[in-house]
Amino acid sequence: MTIHLWQAFLIGVVYYLGQMGTPWVSLAGTHTIMRPLVNGALVGLILGDPVKGTIYGAAIQLPFLAWIGAGGAVPMDTALAGTLGTALGMASNVSPSVAITLAVPISLVGTMIWVLHMTVDITFVHMADKAAEEGNLNRIDFLHVWPPQITMFLFSVIPAMLATYFGAGPVKQVIGGLAGTPLHVLTVIGGILPALGIAMNLHAMSSKGTIVFFLLGFMVAVYSKLAILPIAIFAAIIAYIYTQLFLKRGEQA
């Protein structure tokens, strides 16, 4: 599959809309589009096969399941991982597991774009300081929206567009030369990496009994072969009972 320049541009725009904080889709909207699950489907749509894009996006989503951007720190750029990973994966026709392996290093490179944006925006804050001293509210409103968004548009669309347009060919060749053990290694890594997202999420909510509850969910899933949704419903019931008992005991103590 070849990617046309206009498609590469649109994929760049999807990436821009998936940058945390791009106002046109709201903050929660960027937190929706930045998920490879969602931007994979959008990239698939642009490339003419949304179903395939969704499958790639779902796979690439896994290592970033518990991605949290807080306090101005963004550990990995999931929007770039999802858009480029899906585009390059579809263009070179590799398995979704291999696309995961492609996407993870991309996510690390992408954080540089975030750092650039967070640094350049400081300039606009200093300009807003001056406007505040003049009591010029409208100017602060202007500075808050337009200069950062114009720069961010350029910072995100240009690299993503170029990487999509020129990256597909080389990636295809490289993957072609990897048959045998190298491809096996990439697939193995793709199978392991979801553990990082899962463990990060576990870590973020860790408290008393975290591992016990984790093992409960794991064992039930492995032996019952139930889908996640019914397990989530059982989990909600268990959580309700536990919360009631736990807090009651706390009150008595």
Add this chain to the structure above:
Amino acid sequence: MSEEDKKELEEKELPSEKKLDAKKLSKRDVVKAFWRWTFFSHANYNYERLQATGVIHALSPIFKKLYGDDEEEMKAALLRHMQFFNTEPHFGGSILGVTIAMEEQKANGAPITDETINGLKTGLMGPLAGIGDTLWQGTLIPILLSFTISFAAKGNILMGPVLFAVLHLAIIWSIGYLAWMQGYNLGKEGIAKILQGSLLPTVMTYAQTLGPIVIGALSATFVKISTPMKLHLGKTVMKVQTGILDKLVLGLLPMAVTLLTYYLLRKKFKPTTVLLILVGIGVVGGVFWII
């Protein structure tokens, strides 16, 4: 104080008393500010003051109504809110709801200082960021992802990305709206009441129980490691995976790797370091066909 100054003061005091009910915010103003915040909070996110200009941009309609006819007060308000501010915007929106209530009282002559307003903002932004990010990015999003992802993996667009987007936005915007309006309606004391009450520990305990169970199921479904090794025992060949490991505990290897990763994170390894360790395990295991 000169005669002229005194005169000016008297003149100033009179109209400000008259304005008492003139400076009332309508629900429309407060809702308008909410939507501005919901969309634009991070538009100029930066390393120096994070959401500072986002606060001013969101509260613009409030400032215009309260201080639009008083240049000095407007200037003071803008300088007051150019301070560092950073929180989780949906749950933390309650802080700005309270801020609006305080600005409204201040504009009507209540003795509220800059320090009180900024103290409230900086005092509450940390706790609400912690709670908000745990519940939103740490719990809501992964749970929504985990059941939509299994549909998406089979190519189901409607039950995958579309359902995720719809549920995510509907839930988090509702929470954001309620938090914002509650903050405004309850004012300063109200927020403290919620933070001290039993609602918060209940919600946190619930999330910390529900989350790990679902994540456990997720780990079992999506972490994929098995060994292709075979043992030659005389004439019989035994596959290590199906012959030994699966008979002990199903999913032993994925469980071990997930718990190892969790352990490393608890030991304060950086996520990127842990990532490299996992890649290392994959390379070594894959090259020698151990996994």
